[in-house]
Amino acid sequence: MRAGFVVLVAALVASMGGAQAQQPATAKLHKQIGTAIDSNGVVTSLLAGTNVIDTTSVKCGATNGCIVDVGSMAQVIADTSGQWSICVLIDGQQASPGCPVQGTVPSSNYVVGNLKSNAFVANGSHTVQMQVQMPAAGSIAAWQVDITLLKN
Numbered sequence: 001m002r003a004g005f006v007v008l009v010a011a012l013v014a015s016m017g018g019a020q021a022q023q024p025a026t027a028k029l030h031k032q033i034g035t036a037i038d039s040n041g042v043v044t045s046l047l048a049g050t051n052v053i054d055t056t057s058v059k060c061g062a063t064n065g066c067i068v069d070v071g072s073m074a075q076v077i078a079d080t081s082g083q084w085s086i087c088v089l090i091d092g093q094q095a096s097p098g099c100p101v102q103g104t105v106p107s108s109n110y111v112v113g114n115l116k117s118n119a120f121v122a123n124g125s126h127t128v129q130m131q132v133q134m135p136a137a138g139s140i141a142a143w144q145v146d147i148t149l150l151k152n
Helices: 002-015
Strands: 031-040 044-046 049-060 067-079 082-090 101-105 111-121 124-134 136-152
Touching: 031 049, 049 067, 049 136, 067 082, 067 101, 067 124, 082 111, 101 111, 124 136
Parallel strands: none
Antiparallel strands: 031 136, 044 136, 049 124, 067 111, 067 136, 082 101, 082 124
């Protein structure tokens, strides 16, 4: 029985072309240039659709450009339950990974969502904007945006 199992494994490996384990990718370490943090804990009304929560300007002084790394958090409630999302825009363009749906915002209780985003920018001044997209009018009770500028 054991000999049959060894032959089966050998045949499987051969059919895969002798595939070997992939080597892990080498990560490039980036030097931090600076960090900006903005937040608010005051309950504020939101409209259905896109709401601009925060706008910050950052300056990349690196010759080869910078990576803008953004962590954002929002605590929201809606008048009518539905899907909601957090978006980060850099110079008007969605940062990676876009605006993933955070889930369903309830009408009976606040829910918290988080997003980690990044984008490459050239040398110069840039605008970073946090947005919340709501299915209906509602409120935001707390939010925070952490922007880290990294030398490319």
